[in-house]
Structure formats: structure tokens, C-alpha cells
Amino acid sequence: MVLPSVAVLAIVVGYPVVYTLLLSTQDYNLLGTTPERFVGADNYRKLLEDPTFWLSLRNTAIYTFGSVAIAALLGLALALLTENIGGRHGRAARALLLTPWAVPFVVVAFLFRYMYLQNGGAINALLLATNVIDAPISWLNVSSLALPAVMVTNVWTMTPFFFLLLAAALAGIPNEVIESARVDRARGASLIVHVKLPFLRNALLVSSLLMIIANFNDFAKIWAMTQGGPGYSTTTLVVYVYRLAFENFSIGYASAIGVVWLLLLLAFAVAYLRALRMS
Amino acid sequence: MSRSRRSDRLVVAFAAAATLVLGIAAPRMAAAETVTITFANWAAAEGTTKPAIEKVIADFEAAHPDIKIKSEAISFSEIARQLALRVRAGNPPDVAQLAGNDTFLIAATGKLEPLSGYIDAKFKAELKPDALNSLQYQGKLIALPWTLAPAGLWYDKAILQKAGLDPEKPPKTIDELTTAMAAIRKTQPDVIPLGLDTTNRPFALQSNWPWMATFGANPLGDAKASADSPQMKAYLGWMRDLAKNRYIDPGRKIGEFRPLAAQDKVAFIWDQVLLQGVIQNANKMSDADFYKRWGVTTQPAGPSGKSYSFEGGHQLVMFADGKQKKAAWTFMQYVAASPAAIADYTLGPGASLPPLVRMPNAELAKKLETPIFEAFTSRIIPTATKPPYGPAFSSGASAIMAGVQQAVTGSESIDQIAASIQQQLGRR
Known part of the structure; x- marks a missing residue:
């Protein structure tokens, strides 16, 4: 019974992983300009001395953990705020809050890209009209602003996911628990911190880990908005691997980075499975 | 049954069988004579140029009923990557549109057919020498200039x-x-x-x-x-x-x-x-x-x-693994230098300059007499650096x-x- 599943997994997952491992030990150029040859751990040694790799890793960590943390907090806040809104208004509010999740990521990326434009962008127009800034800012073309600007876009798309899961978890808290806390004079922040949050812990943990894995692999938004620029300020691991593999055609070196990336994702996947078991 | 009746039936049966055989085989024989050329290009992927390239292809097929063109639309930014992968997989198209560095990138795979053996002296004399010289790779002509776009x-x-x-x-x-x-x-x-x-x-x-x-x-x-x-x-x-x-x-x-x-x-x-x-x-x-x-x-x-x-013009390349090189070359020549293709595509929407020394007719020559084309031809093209x-x-x-x-x-x-x-x- 298990054999067919194992066979499918071996083909779908095992073959690409093993082949990537093999490629990572070779000097392999897709154009075939140099003959393929075994180089052992050279690609991994090169990676250790490559500042762009370390910068990409740092950007990936900031992008992933920063976006997930902010989106989780916003999702939690929205879930708590809308918890007691019932009826037609409640349904309408929830539907509206879920809308960003329904928009395709590439569309979101282009939407924000045009909103961020220095000349003619909606964000600059709004900030100028309200006197928050006195000159338009090139949000995606200032090294220090580009990554936060892309993260804002990411948070906008991701918050509904947290809102959805946390709202469902909130609705699952037994009424008796809330009532008995109220009898004990628990109100407002105290009720949230001491009663509701412990019930949301597992939902938060599982959804955060899922989103960490998804964001670690996020290519479309970053590529459509900045292509990893300006300079390398928004280059994450996935963007760097893409450039190495499909612009430089250095498949061997790109595979070595891919292996490191895979190991990092495996660590998150193990944490996710443990969290699932706990919940 | 008399002998003559039997022989009549035999004749009818033979005629019917022959008709059937011919009926089935004739289209196949015709089909066998028609060759299909795959043409990877971004002209068909862009709204401005799509109608023009489709017309050029339709006109070519009408003039050459024995050659069919299968146009494969690939975006400009993707074409080099896709061709590199297809070359590696042993599945390149017959002809492709390329430009700038991409032409030389694909030439580096060693899988482009050198064109020196196809281009005759007459056709060579029609093309601008600089346009041809800039497309040499390791001493071989690896592409045919299609448009000039400095x-x-x-x-x-x-x-x-x-x-x-x-x-x-x-x-x-x-x-x-x-x-x-x-x-x-x-x-x-x-x-x-x-x-x-x-x-x-x-x-x-x-x-x-x-x-x-x-x-x-x-x-x-x-x-x-x-x-x-x-x-x-x-x-x-x-x-x-x-x-x-x-x-x-x-x-x-x-x-x-x-x-x-x-x-x-x-x-x-x-x-x-x-x-x-x-x-x-x-x-x-x-x-x-x-x-x-x-x-x-x-x-x-x-x-x-x-x-x-x-020089940001476009070129046409032929792949060495292609099976229909003669037909591919006929198509490339037509697209780059025929008066109809120049009128409809090269000088059509999003016009570029044809790579020819002289226009094939007075009507096309007249189209080039604009202040913009003249500035490019006489002053800007001579400053091009590769x-x-x-x-x-x-x-x-x-x-x-x-x-x-x-x-x-x-x-x-x-x-x-x-x-x-x-x-x-x-x-x-």
C-alpha cells in the first residue's frame, strides 16, 4: 500500500533533490561554454566567501521574519477588533479584510510598484497632499527604503491569512471560558493576554511557520517590484539563485546555494511538524 | 457467372481499390512535400508587432506553399533563457529572433548554424557591411541582420x-x-x-x-x-x-x-x-x-x-540541429530583405531601419526620407559601438x-x- 506513495515521492521529490546535490558538486554551465567537471566542495567554499550570498541571506531573514511578524500582529489585531461585530456589517467587514488575499501576487506587486512611483505614484501624491513629505520619494529606488517598501506590500497580502486563521481560532474559544474569566473581572487587555492569547498560541505558531516557509520562497513579488535592486538591497536567496542560474547560467554554483536554502527550509519544516504534533 | 462479368467485377474492384489507395495517399504525398519551420520570436508576443509579423508569415506561406511556419511567441526578456534550455535539451526551434547580447550568448553554445555557407555574394552585397561584420562570432557569421535599431x-x-x-x-x-x-x-x-x-x-x-x-x-x-x-x-x-x-x-x-x-x-x-x-x-x-x-x-x-x-536591432539565427535548413534560410531571407516584409514589418508599427544598402524599390526608399531616419542613418549609426x-x-x-x-x-x-x-x- 505504501509502495506507490514512496515511488511517487522518490520521483517527484527525491530525484530533483539528489540531482541538485550532484550539480552542486560540479562546475556546470548551462551554455556548455566550459566542460562539466567535478569540483567537490568548491562551490560551497566559494559561497562562504561570496558577500552577495551573505547579503541575500540577511535580506531573506529580514523579509521573511519581518513580514510574518508584522502580518501576524496585524491579523491578530483585526481578528480581535472584528470579533464582536455580527450580522451583515460583520460579514461585509470580514469579506473586505480578506480581499487582499484573493488578489494574485503578481498583480499586487505591479499595483504597489505603480503606487510607489516617484512621478505619478499614488503614495507620493497622498503624502504630498497631506504635507507629510515636501518632495516625492522614490520608494523602490532608495537602497534603504526598497526592502521595507516591498515588505509593506507583502504584509498587505499576508495579513488576511492570519486574520482568517486567528478569527476562526477566536471563535473556537469555549464561551464558558470567556464567561468564567469575566466573572473573575477579567476585561479588555487582561482578557486578551491571559485568556484569549493562550488559546491562539497554536494557531499563531502553525500559521507563522507556514508563512515563513512561503516567504522564504517568495520570488514573484520581489522580482516584479525591484528585481532584487537597487543594487542588492532587495536581493533574497531565491532572487540570487535565479540570477545565477538563468542570467549567469552557473547551474553548479546556483545548486550549491539551493542546497543551503533547502537545508534552511528543512529546519523550518521540522519545526512546523513538531508544532502540528503539539497542537 | 460468365467470364466477362467476373472480369468486369475485377476491374471495378481494382478501380475502387486504386481510388481508395490514391485518395488516402495523395494528401500524404502532398503533406510529405510540405516542411514546417518553427520560428521562436517576440514579435508575435508584443501587441505592436504581432499583426505585422503574422501578415509577413501569412504572405511568406502564400508565396511558398511548400513551407509552413509555426510561430512560437516568447517574450523579449525570456527568449535567451528559453533558447539556452531548449538547446541543452536538444529541442531548439529552426529559426529564432534574437538581439544584442542574447545573440552572442546563444552563439556561445556552439549550436548556431554558421550562415556563411548560405549567404551568396549577391545577397551579401545587398546587406550593410557593418551590420554583417558585427555579427561575426569566432570568425563565423552567426546571424542575419533583420532590423537596425540604434x-x-x-x-x-x-x-x-x-x-x-x-x-x-x-x-x-x-x-x-x-x-x-x-x-x-x-x-x-x-x-x-x-x-x-x-x-x-x-x-x-x-x-x-x-x-x-x-x-x-x-x-x-x-x-x-x-x-x-x-x-x-x-x-x-x-x-x-x-x-x-x-x-x-x-x-x-x-x-x-x-x-x-x-x-x-x-x-x-x-x-x-x-x-x-x-x-x-x-x-x-x-x-x-x-x-x-x-x-x-x-x-x-x-x-x-x-x-x-x-545597435539594438534584431537578428535571425538558424539552429544547427534543425532538419530543414534550406527552408529555414529561405524564410530568413524573405523576412529580412523582401520588399513586402520590409514594408509590413521593418518599416511598419514601431519602425526600425532595414539592414540593406539600398531599398529594393523607390516606394520603400521614399519611406526612409524622414528627418528621424536620416539623422539615424547619417549621424547616429556611425557612432555605434559594440x-x-x-x-x-x-x-x-x-x-x-x-x-x-x-x-x-x-x-x-x-x-x-x-x-x-x-x-x-x-x-x-
Whole structure:
């Protein structure tokens, strides 16, 4: 019974992983300009001395953990705020809050890209009209602003996911628990911190880990908005691997980075499975 | 049954069988004579050129009933990657449209059919020698020039006039350009003074190469990288000043400046000959109005004292693994040099220049008698410089353009940026 599943997994997952491992030990150029040859751990040694790799890793960590943390907090806040809104208004509010999740990521990326434009962008127009800034800012073309600007876009798309899961978890808290806390004079922040949050812990943990894995692999938004620029300020691991593999055609070196990336994702996947078991 | 009846039946049966056999076989025989050529191109993937290339293909098929063309639309930014993968997989098309560095990148695979054996002396004499010479790779002709699309400095005369500048005297030097941009910025704050592609992609390096060259910079060097040079630093410093003074709008692809130029929001734009068609397509301006409004000239000369341009035209390549090379060559010749294809495609929407020494007829020759085409032919094309195309160019492009972006948008010193580019180029 298990054999067919194992066979499918071996083909779908095992073959690409093993082949990537093999490629990572070779000097392999897709154009075939140099003959393929075994180089052992050279690609991994090169990676250790490559500042762009370390910068990409740092950007990936900031992008992933920063976006997930902010989106989780916003999702939690929205879930708590809308918890007691019932009826037609409640349904309408929830539907509206879920809308960003329904928009395709590439569309979101282009939407924000045009909103961020220095000349003619909606964000600059709004900030100028309200006197928050006195000159338009090139949000995606200032090294220090580009990554936060892309993260804002990411948070906008991701918050509904947290809102959805946390709202469902909130609705699952037994009424008796809330009532008995109220009898004990628990109100407002105290009720949230001491009663509701412990019930949301597992939902938060599982959804955060899922989103960490998804964001670690996020290519479309970053590529459509900045292509990893300006300079390398928004280059994450996935963007760097893409450039190495499909612009430089250095498949061997790109595979070595891919292996490191895979190991990092495996660590998150193990944490996710443990969290699932706990919940 | 009599003998004659039996023989009659035999004759009828034979005739029926023969009809059946012929009926089935005849179309197959005809089909066997028809060859199909796969043609990978981005002309069919872009709205402006799609109808024109479809017409060229339909006309070709009508004139050559024994050849069918299977057009494969692939976007400009994807075509080199897809062809590299298909070559590796042993499944390339018969013919492909390529441009700039991509032509030499695919040539580096060794899977392009050298065209020297196909091009006869008569056809060779029809093509511009420079166009042919620039397509040599390791001593072999690896592509057929299809269109010529050099870049020039386009200027909006009305914007110049509003800024108090002489609209008939565009800047000749970098200093004059800087003065003009300052005047434009001051008088028309909503206008982008200079449209320049500063994205991180090989095409952007190709587009910026003439600007580096006019500062005397050659970051990829002839033998080894030389990005950490005073010339490159001067270029990067100039780019930083452009951004600081808001003379450029960083991060936009050149294609994103074109609609703005059509709305009179860009004063100068460093773009190819096809800009006229794009602007007119967008704002429906007549030819006469366009020439009144827009002019094009050579690049303003920098410290080197020389003006440069880049040739961004398109080429046709044939793959060595193709089975129908003769038919493929017939198609390539037709697309590049037939009067119908030149009229419908090359000089059609988003017009470029044909790579021919002489137009095949007076009607087409007349079409080239415009101030824009004449400026490109007589003044801009002679300034074209060819960057060191090939795999090193595309892998170097990420490092160099990332450095240009750092200069334009970051706060690191120009010395640090130049040293960083040099270091990255050295590691390739």
C-alpha cells in the first residue's frame, strides 16, 4: 500500500533533490561554454566567501521574519477588533479584510510598484497632499527604503491569512471560558493576554511557520517590484539563485546555494511538524 | 457467372481499390512535400508587432506553399533563457529572433548554424557591411541582420523651448546636457529631464555602455575587468549627480518612459529608432506633428570627446540541429530583405531601419526620407559601438548594473562602489 506513495515521492521529490546535490558538486554551465567537471566542495567554499550570498541571506531573514511578524500582529489585531461585530456589517467587514488575499501576487506587486512611483505614484501624491513629505520619494529606488517598501506590500497580502486563521481560532474559544474569566473581572487587555492569547498560541505558531516557509520562497513579488535592486538591497536567496542560474547560467554554483536554502527550509519544516504534533 | 462479368467485377474492384489507395495517399504525398519551420520570436508576443509579423508569415506561406511556419511567441526578456534550455535539451526551434547580447550568448553554445555557407555574394552585397561584420562570432557569421535599431538622444522641442532653450540646438556635450536638464527641472518640475534605463539586466548595460564609453570607461576591459578606474568612477559620479538633482527617474525600464514621452513628460530620452512608432501609436500624432515636436541627435560627448551609440536591432539565427535548413534560410531571407516584409514589418508599427544598402524599390526608399531616419542613418549609426558581447557580458551585467544602481540610489562612496564592482567581476 505504501509502495506507490514512496515511488511517487522518490520521483517527484527525491530525484530533483539528489540531482541538485550532484550539480552542486560540479562546475556546470548551462551554455556548455566550459566542460562539466567535478569540483567537490568548491562551490560551497566559494559561497562562504561570496558577500552577495551573505547579503541575500540577511535580506531573506529580514523579509521573511519581518513580514510574518508584522502580518501576524496585524491579523491578530483585526481578528480581535472584528470579533464582536455580527450580522451583515460583520460579514461585509470580514469579506473586505480578506480581499487582499484573493488578489494574485503578481498583480499586487505591479499595483504597489505603480503606487510607489516617484512621478505619478499614488503614495507620493497622498503624502504630498497631506504635507507629510515636501518632495516625492522614490520608494523602490532608495537602497534603504526598497526592502521595507516591498515588505509593506507583502504584509498587505499576508495579513488576511492570519486574520482568517486567528478569527476562526477566536471563535473556537469555549464561551464558558470567556464567561468564567469575566466573572473573575477579567476585561479588555487582561482578557486578551491571559485568556484569549493562550488559546491562539497554536494557531499563531502553525500559521507563522507556514508563512515563513512561503516567504522564504517568495520570488514573484520581489522580482516584479525591484528585481532584487537597487543594487542588492532587495536581493533574497531565491532572487540570487535565479540570477545565477538563468542570467549567469552557473547551474553548479546556483545548486550549491539551493542546497543551503533547502537545508534552511528543512529546519523550518521540522519545526512546523513538531508544532502540528503539539497542537 | 460468365467470364466477362467476373472480369468486369475485377476491374471495378481494382478501380475502387486504386481510388481508395490514391485518395488516402495523395494528401500524404502532398503533406510529405510540405516542411514546417518553427520560428521562436517576440514579435508575435508584443501587441505592436504581432499583426505585422503574422501578415509577413501569412504572405511568406502564400508565396511558398511548400513551407509552413509555426510561430512560437516568447517574450523579449525570456527568449535567451528559453533558447539556452531548449538547446541543452536538444529541442531548439529552426529559426529564432534574437538581439544584442542574447545573440552572442546563444552563439556561445556552439549550436548556431554558421550562415556563411548560405549567404551568396549577391545577397551579401545587398546587406550593410557593418551590420554583417558585427555579427561575426569566432570568425563565423552567426546571424542575419533583420532590423537596425540604434539609440539616439531624442528631445522634445516644446519642452526645450518652454525651458528657454533653443529647440533646434540640442546639447552636444555632457556639460550642455546638464545645463539643459537644470533649466528643464527648474521650469517644468513635472517633466523627467532624461529617460535612461537603470534596471539591472543585460539590456540596461547595453543601453548604458555608450554613456560609460563617452567617459572613457570600459568596465569589462579587453583582457580583464577594469571597473575600478578613474573613468568608471567619473561615469558613476555623473549618474549619482543625475539622480541627486532628480534629472533621471531611476528603476524604470526604457519601455516605461515611452508612454510618458508620448504625454510630453520626458524632455530627453535615450532610446532606439523605434520610439517614433511607439509615441505615434500612443498619441496618434501625425508624421508632420511628430517631426515638429521631436528631434533626435547623437549622444552628447563626455570627457572622451566622442559620442557613442549602441545597435539594438534584431537578428535571425538558424539552429544547427534543425532538419530543414534550406527552408529555414529561405524564410530568413524573405523576412529580412523582401520588399513586402520590409514594408509590413521593418518599416511598419514601431519602425526600425532595414539592414540593406539600398531599398529594393523607390516606394520603400521614399519611406526612409524622414528627418528621424536620416539623422539615424547619417549621424547616429556611425557612432555605434559594440560592447564585448558573450556570456561574460551577461554575467558581468548584474554586477555592473547593481553598482550603477548603488551609485544612483545609495550612499556608499563612488570609490567603494567601483571597488565592489571590480571585486565581483574578478570573482566570475
